[in-house]
Amino acid sequence: MTDLVVSGLSAVLLALGCLFMVSGAVGLLRFPDFYTRMHAAGVTDTLATFLIICALMLQAGWSLALFKLGLILLFIFFTSPAASHALAKAAQHSTLRLEPGSGPRAVPAEAVGGQETQPAEPALEADAANGDRA
């Protein structure tokens, strides 16, 4: 009886994890620029990974595999924000640089900072569109 409950729960968690993961990957392809894609990647790194590893933990039961899965989960949760931050920080050295202190992108269009990002945006989208066609 408990076996049935555990395997059912694990299947539900796996299905939910797959759903979140595929959604994140679709966002990775669908969103318009680098920073928004980073948010989509965050979905696959946090909740999707958590759900799938938890489902595996349920299947593992009380064994050494449980601790190892826990270590993997802990490690992914500790390194994922560090990697994301390193990525965002490195992107500050390119044309993707965010102008500090700005509100929504649309507002400072005629400001000095706007000249850097505004031409970059259509180029990004044009490239992505070209890639889709190719």
Add this chain to the structure above:
Amino acid sequence: MRYSLALFVILAFIWLANSGHYTGLLLSFGLVSVFTVVAISQRMGLIDHESQPIHLAGGLPRYYWWLFTKIVRSNIDVVRHVWRGPSTISPVSAWVPARLHTDMGKVLYANSITLTPGTVAVDIDGEEILVHALTAEGLEDLRRGEMERQVRDLEE
């Protein structure tokens, strides 16, 4: 001494969880390697309240639970925006205040922001964090300071 002991316990746990062979010889090898790592870390001056934040341990479970519910909520939010299409998002970046007393608190706060999908901490300068958010509501939510208050509760 307290911090060395904490490091010893953590390393011993990782060794035991990864080994799977509990014979006398291998256990003694594990003990020797754990002692060597603790000794080297001590010589390098790596062991202090920043690398072993045991004073935070008491409040951590409550904070992690709160962070987990927050992560689940913002995940669902981001996934909804993914399926509705890029026209529903409003990417914005702004400096968000981080009025925390310790560097540890600031690191925790910035990492929590990045771990939550929909907001990414890009840069930190004094008492402010440059945040890029997927939607204007996400940034407003951060500005309201719920997460900041949780981190401040944790470090006190």
Add this chain to the structure above:
Amino acid sequence: MLAATIIALLVVMALALARALLGPTIYDRILAVNVFGTKTVVLIAVICFTLGKPEFLDIALVYALINFVSVVGVLRYFEFRSGNSFPVVGQGDFSGDEGGQAND
């Protein structure tokens, strides 16, 4: 259910690979490679349970470590290569040439 998860993981990895090929900037590619790497870790863990060999989990653990170090290493390289010259190192350098090659 495990088999379905493996298929979903492979689909996600294919989508990440598509993003890595499309670019358009170098950072999009690194982001896609990072996603690909973390999904590989999960894939190895799921494969362990499909095959019923929990000792393969060590491989997933080591892969997680290597993936993190390699992503940060590559990022450091590009961070210092571009230096402060962000108006010069621009879309043309990364997207135009590389994007063309990747698509050809």
